Amino acid sequence: MTKIISNLDVTDIVAQNPIGQDNPPLLSPHGHNDTEQPLTQEVLQLSDFAVNWEDKLTDKQLDAFVTDGWLIIDNVFDKTTLLALQAESGFIDYRDAALTDGIRISDIRGDRIRWITENFFAGYYYLQSINALASLFNRSLFAGIRHSEAHYACYPIGFGYKWHSDNPAGRDERVISAVFYLNDDWEPTDGGALEVVDKHGVHHEVMPVANRLIIFDSDLRHQVQTAHRQRYSIATWMRRDGLVPFVEENN
16 A cells, blocks of 8 residues: 655654644654654554445435434544544644625634645545545435535634535536544533534534544534534535546645
């Protein structure tokens, strides 16, 4: 397998607080022994991000997804892989997010984002795992997904994202949305829950705890409640349209 060649320098930085607070995430685990190989992205391979989605998703869960339009999977990746995604998310040059028309309106959404390309090694491998999940949906539900896209997202304190659908009026390219959470030790008092309205009109609140993936129909209305500490996630969409090469502008 091709090993990740990280764009992050190996460093001895160890933050005292978990990701989502004031510091970058841990690059070395607690109790790290200097004689051991540092735990960094450089030692990870694509296979480390592989998930047996058939084991994670039972037929009962898939049936519930069809009926209700959403589901939660916890403990998606192993500890090392989660740490790599947390580390990468903590060192990104985030940019202001925009609405569909390209205008940023901070009282509607306050997240800062960075689209995942092949330059983001952990994120890009995460996206390949999501593509495998999309293949499962295609086999099981005839979803018609052709590719996936994702971006890292950071919500500063005091910001959220008001009610919206991932398919604006007249659009239907996004089939299934997913959000993967990166926040250690998240408490209800920290806010930032994802509130989603299922196909029956029932509201659900999902806490953004680390290693949790929520999957939902892209037509469902949802919002991110105001975060009371910095909140990290990966927003993900599985799409039915043709793959268009992504070009990110450097401002």
